[in-house]
Structures are given as structure tokens and as C-alpha cells.
Amino acid sequence: MDGMVPQQRLSLRRFSLAQVASAFERSHFRLCLLLVLLSLVCFLPGFTSLHPMDRDEPRYAQASKQMLETHEFVDVRFQDEARYKKPVGIYWLQSASVAVGEALGVSEARTTIALYRIPSLLGALATVLLTYWAALAFLGRRGAFLVAALMATSIILMVEARLAKTDAALAACSVAVMGGLARAYFGRGAGVLPKRALMIFWAGFAAGILIKGPLVLMFAGLTAAILSYRERSFRWLLTLRPGLGAAFTLLVVLPWFIAIALKSGGAFYSEAVGHDMLGKVGTAQRYHWAPPGFYLLAFFATFWPGAIFAAAAVPFAWRHRREDAIAFCLAWIVPSWLVFEAVPTKLPHYVMPLYPAIAIITVIAILRHFVGPHRPGAKLATVLIPFIPIGLMVGLSVVNWNFDHTLPYRGLPALLAASLIALYAWRLFVQNEVLKSLGLGFVSAACLSVGVFGFTQLDLRSLKLSPRLAEAAHSMTCDRPVVATLGYREPSLVFLVGTDLEMLETGEEASSFLKQGGCRMVFVEKRFEDAFRAENQRIGLQPALSTRVAGFNINSGRRLDIGAYAVGR
Structure with a gap:
């Protein structure tokens, strides 16, 4: 070895790297194992230590916790408020995850946010592996691996893997459906679809509806409509066995949809469709308004490190738009993307189920040597x-x-x-x-x-206001303390302190709450403290200041200073 010339050493190094790559590519299992390892490195850091992220995550987690507390697995609630915005799927998954944690002896399982995040972690892992499976319809093993790795390392999936919400699971369902649809389209001359592809397609379809309603239907439906127009025929869809698949889907989703209709008297449908879905179309809910073009700008951060490679592949997609693979991906991306851009309510993760198609186009362009420094700019x-x-x-x-x-x-x-x-x-x-x-x-x-x-x-x-306040509440040594909050009303505080956390409106209410006696604590935001102290003085109450918690509330964009006052400690 010492006598080798530099060129021989370089050649040997390249040969060795080629051998390693070839060894992995000889086996789907090895490539999938490598994808799982890469995904875990990207998804696990901070998984247990990251505090509940307001506001959506703790709302989902708290509703799932209340399912376990009340043994009510049909009607979804956040404290006393009906939560009729999404179907029940994610709440069942989170409740099951926490129940398993309790059975295994996890301490304080019901307030351990990491247990509620496990379905999202598994959904993100499934998204990566199903992206590999879907990409195999377009590319060889190496290309499919690169596509899946682009998803595993994308910032948006790294974030969603750590949040107890619907979006990572929805992405997995969506890519399962689109992978099956791609195989049906590319094999439209054969007339037969492998049973595995059929099972994955319809399982993803049914699960997607239980997790987030009609979105998975929109992704598949718009894509199928455009491709059918391209073919001047819908016959290729028959290979998906729509009759049998629809029966399976109804068997999976219909029991809960009937049960919630009876339980809520139809309120679920008026809230989920009339307020949540149509509200996003008509008005920007929850102040999440953004102008058209928002997703295009956000893409360069949310799909990093692949975003700039994808941007360089755009001319390639246009030039080769008549190829089946590119046509399918464009039908997957463009119509749904335009729908999301047209809706006033916008959040970066809404378009995440479209990212696998962008990754496929990007890798095809890279492997054909279209992307490189020779491109303008x-x-x-x-x-x-x-x-x-x-x-x-x-x-x-x-x-x-x-x-x-x-x-x-x-x-x-x-x-x-x-x-x-x-x-x-x-x-x-x-x-x-x-x-x-x-x-x-x-x-x-x-x-x-x-x-x-x-x-x-x-x-x-x-930024950890709720965990620090919950720590103050849990430091009370008396049995079953009663806790209330004034001015700071984040869902994470409800999740960490308890379902019975009382929400107060005025300083007078806070004093009256403590006056009721027993072991009590109230959190009072600084702008309410003058009224609170004045009322305490009037009624002769002298609560102890247990601690002060100062920090920044991301959701309101304000610095907060909160006092924790206790009686009967």
C-alpha cells in the first residue's frame, strides 16, 4: 500500500466507495434500514425534551388525554369544548400510545408529551419508507433512496415528526395512496395491479380519511382527473378495484362517522365542514392568513436541503412534461398546490404531502445531469x-x-x-x-x-412558560390542589397542569377563586395584577407569591411576566 502512487490510492478509494454503495443497493432491506437510521438521527433529537408546542399540539394531546380520562372514544373534547374539526383517527392513535406507555410503567404517562408524539414519529418514518416504495415506480433503487432521503432530511418533516398532530400521519397516508395510483397509471396496459399495491393504496386511503377527512381524496382525485383527461379515459382506474376498495373504506370509516353523527346530533359535520373546512376557504382562520405565493417562498426553508436542487429542476419538468413519470408528478403537485395557494388560511405543512412528487422530479433531473453549475444562476x-x-x-x-x-x-x-x-x-x-x-x-x-x-x-x-408554570403547580405539597390561570390561556398549560384548570377573566375572579379555600394556586399575568391585589386587599386575602415566571409567548408575540399565587400550601 505504501508504494502506491496517488492515482492508485484515489482509484482504490473510489472503488471502495462504489463497492459500499453497490452492497447497499443490492438489497431493499439494506437501503430501508439506512433510511430508518437517517430518519431517526433527524427525528429523535429533542423528541422527549421539547416542550409542548402551542397551540395545535397540546390541543390534540389534551383531547387524547381526556379520552383516556373519560373513556369516551367517540366524542372528541378539549376541556368542556367539543373539538369537531378533524376526524378521530389521530386521537385514537395517541390514546393507544399513551395507554401502552402506562402499561409499560412510564411515570406520569398522561402528561408525557413524547408518548403523544409517537404516532407522528411513526407517521414520519412511514412517510420516508413509503416515499421509497412510491419512488420505485419511477426510479431504480438508488434514485428511490435519494428521493426518500430528501424527505427524511427536509426541515418540515423533521418538525412534524416531533409534534403530536395529524400532519406526519397524513403525509404517510397520502404517499401510500399516490404510490398505488402511480402503479395503476404506469401499468394501465396490463390491467392487473399487484395485491400489495392495492392493499397499500386502500389502507392509506381509509386511514387518511379517518385522520384528516377529505384531503387524501383531493390529492388522489385531482391527480386521477388530470391523468384521465390526458388519456381521454378513466378505464385505467379500474385496476384499483374501486368497488371493493370503496366497500373496504366504508367498512373502516363509516362506524365512527355514524357514531359521531348520532352523538353530536350532526354538530360534528356543521363544525368540521361548515366552520373548519369552509372557514379556511372563506376567511383566514386563527390569523393564519397569507397571500398567494406564500408556499413557494416557504418551500425554500421547509424543503431544505433539497429545495434549491428542486428549483433548478423546474425547467427540466417543463421540458419533459409529456413523459409519463413527469406528467404524473406534475398532476400530483400542481392542482393541489394551486388549491392551497388560493385558500386564504395558510400554514407551511399543508403542502407537505406534495413534497415526495417534487423530490421525484428533482432526483430524475439530477440523475440525468440536468441539475448542475452549468444552469443559469x-x-x-x-x-x-x-x-x-x-x-x-x-x-x-x-x-x-x-x-x-x-x-x-x-x-x-x-x-x-x-x-x-x-x-x-x-x-x-x-x-x-x-x-x-x-x-x-x-x-x-x-x-x-x-x-x-x-x-x-x-x-x-x-420560551418554556407552560412547563415552568406547571412545575410551580406541581410543587404544591397538599393533596389535589386546584389551579386557575388569568391572562395566560395556552393549551399547553391545560395539558401539563390538568383538565380541570380554570380559565379566569378578571383580577376579581382570581381573588374570589383563592377565597374559596382549600389548596389553591392562580397564575396572574402582570397586566391583571393591580386589579388582583386591589381585590385581595378589599377582601382581606393575603396569598403567598410562590414564584414569578417571565418569558416570551411565541403565539401572542409578547413578553409575559406571570406571578403564581397560592393559598393553603
Whole structure:
């Protein structure tokens, strides 16, 4: 070995790397195992330590917790309020996850947010593996692996894997359906679809409806309609056995839909369809309005590190739009994307089920050597590769210093590593090493996950208002303390403190609450404290100030200062 010339060493190194790649590509199992490992590195850091993220996550988790408390598994509720916005699927999955945790002896299982996140974690893993399966209809093993890795390392899926919501599970259902639909379309001359593809298609379809209603039907329906117009025939859809599949879907979803109609007297449908669904179309619910074009701008952050590669592949998609593979992906992406852009209510994760199709087009373009530094403006545009990790490193450091007067020292090494790797990936792209650049993007994303979710969020103490208040409530030594809150009403506080947390409106109500006697604590936001103290003085009440919690509420965009007052401790 010592006598080898440099060229021989380089050749041997390349030969060895080629052998390793070839060894993995010989087996679907090995590639899937590699995808699972990559996904876990991207999804697990911070999974248990990240506090409940207001407002949607704790609403889902609290509703699932109340299912276990009341043994009511049809009617979904958040405290006394009916939660008729989504079907029941995700609540059943979360309740089952927590029940298993309790059976295994997990301490404080019902207030352990990580247990409620397990369905999202499994949904994100399923999204990655099903993306690999779906991409095999378009590409060989190496290409399908790259497509799935783009999903595993995308920022949006890394976020949704850690949140106890519907979106990671919906993405898995959607890609299962679209993978089956692709096989039906590409095999339209054969007239027969493999049983595995049929099972995956209809299982994803039924589960998708139970998890988030008609969205999966929209994705598949719009795609099928456009492709049928292209073929001037709907006959290719018959290979999906629609009669048998519809019967299976009704068998799965109809019992709960009938039960909730009887239980709610039809209120579920008026709320879910009339308020939630049509409300998103007619008005921007919950202040989530954004103009058309929002998703296009958000895409460059949410689909990092693959976003800039995807942007470079857009001309390729247009040039090759008549090819079956590209036509299918465009039918998957464009109509649903336009629907989401047209709806006033916008959130970045809404378009996530369309990202696998974007990844497929991107990888096809890369493997055909269309994407590279020779494209106009590509060398400059790909500065986005290092921009995201560098921007997060600087931005999170500024936030940490501004709120807590310190730096996220534990996360900085991983953030710095992610930034340096991304810079090198940019250099490789400029040198026309596109596949290597993409691979280093995956490594950078893994480092970014460790840095942001594993360590940096631990140092952002000012953002953890609810956990700190819950800690104060749980520090009371008396049996069964009664807790109320004034001015701070986040769902995470209900989840962490308890379903019976009382919501108060005025300082006088807070004093009256403590006056009732027994062991009680009330959280009073600073702007209500003058009225609270005045009423205490009037009625002769002297509660003890247990602690003060100061921080920043992301949802309201305000700094808060909250006092925890107790009696009968």
C-alpha cells in the first residue's frame, strides 16, 4: 500500500466507495434500514425534551388525554369544548400510545408529551419508507433512496415528526395512496395491479380519511382527473378495484362517522365542514392568513436541503412534461398546490404531502445531469445550501441572547458542523459534484437536527412558560390542589397542569377563586395584577407569591411576566 502512487490510492478509494454503495443497493432491506437510521438521527433529537408546542399540539394531546380520562372514544373534547374539526383517527392513535406507555410503567404517562408524539414519529418514518416504495415506480433503487432521503432530511418533516398532530400521519397516508395510483397509471396496459399495491393504496386511503377527512381524496382525485383527461379515459382506474376498495373504506370509516353523527346530533359535520373546512376557504382562520405565493417562498426553508436542487429542476419538468413519470408528478403537485395557494388560511405543512412528487422530479433531473453549475444562476442560487444552517445558528444565538442573556453553547458545535458541511456541499456543487453535494446536504441536515432540536431548544428557557408554570403547580405539597390561570390561556398549560384548570377573566375572579379555600394556586399575568391585589386587599386575602415566571409567548408575540399565587400550601 505504501508504494502506491496517488492515482492508485484515489482509484482504490473510489472503488471502495462504489463497492459500499453497490452492497447497499443490492438489497431493499439494506437501503430501508439506512433510511430508518437517517430518519431517526433527524427525528429523535429533542423528541422527549421539547416542550409542548402551542397551540395545535397540546390541543390534540389534551383531547387524547381526556379520552383516556373519560373513556369516551367517540366524542372528541378539549376541556368542556367539543373539538369537531378533524376526524378521530389521530386521537385514537395517541390514546393507544399513551395507554401502552402506562402499561409499560412510564411515570406520569398522561402528561408525557413524547408518548403523544409517537404516532407522528411513526407517521414520519412511514412517510420516508413509503416515499421509497412510491419512488420505485419511477426510479431504480438508488434514485428511490435519494428521493426518500430528501424527505427524511427536509426541515418540515423533521418538525412534524416531533409534534403530536395529524400532519406526519397524513403525509404517510397520502404517499401510500399516490404510490398505488402511480402503479395503476404506469401499468394501465396490463390491467392487473399487484395485491400489495392495492392493499397499500386502500389502507392509506381509509386511514387518511379517518385522520384528516377529505384531503387524501383531493390529492388522489385531482391527480386521477388530470391523468384521465390526458388519456381521454378513466378505464385505467379500474385496476384499483374501486368497488371493493370503496366497500373496504366504508367498512373502516363509516362506524365512527355514524357514531359521531348520532352523538353530536350532526354538530360534528356543521363544525368540521361548515366552520373548519369552509372557514379556511372563506376567511383566514386563527390569523393564519397569507397571500398567494406564500408556499413557494416557504418551500425554500421547509424543503431544505433539497429545495434549491428542486428549483433548478423546474425547467427540466417543463421540458419533459409529456413523459409519463413527469406528467404524473406534475398532476400530483400542481392542482393541489394551486388549491392551497388560493385558500386564504395558510400554514407551511399543508403542502407537505406534495413534497415526495417534487423530490421525484428533482432526483430524475439530477440523475440525468440536468441539475448542475452549468444552469443559469445555479452557482449563486445554491448559496441557499449553507444559508439555512448559518442563518439558524446566528438567529437562534441572537434569540437566546435577547431573551435569556446567554448563548446556546450546547448546540453551537453541532450548528457549526452543519454550517461547515453545508458550505462544503455548496463548493462541491460549484465543482459539478452534484450527487456528493446532495449527500453532504443530508449529513448537514442530521447535524442541524442535533444542534437545533437536541441542544439549542434546551437553552431557550424563556420560551418554556407552560412547563415552568406547571412545575410551580406541581410543587404544591397538599393533596389535589386546584389551579386557575388569568391572562395566560395556552393549551399547553391545560395539558401539563390538568383538565380541570380554570380559565379566569378578571383580577376579581382570581381573588374570589383563592377565597374559596382549600389548596389553591392562580397564575396572574402582570397586566391583571393591580386589579388582583386591589381585590385581595378589599377582601382581606393575603396569598403567598410562590414564584414569578417571565418569558416570551411565541403565539401572542409578547413578553409575559406571570406571578403564581397560592393559598393553603
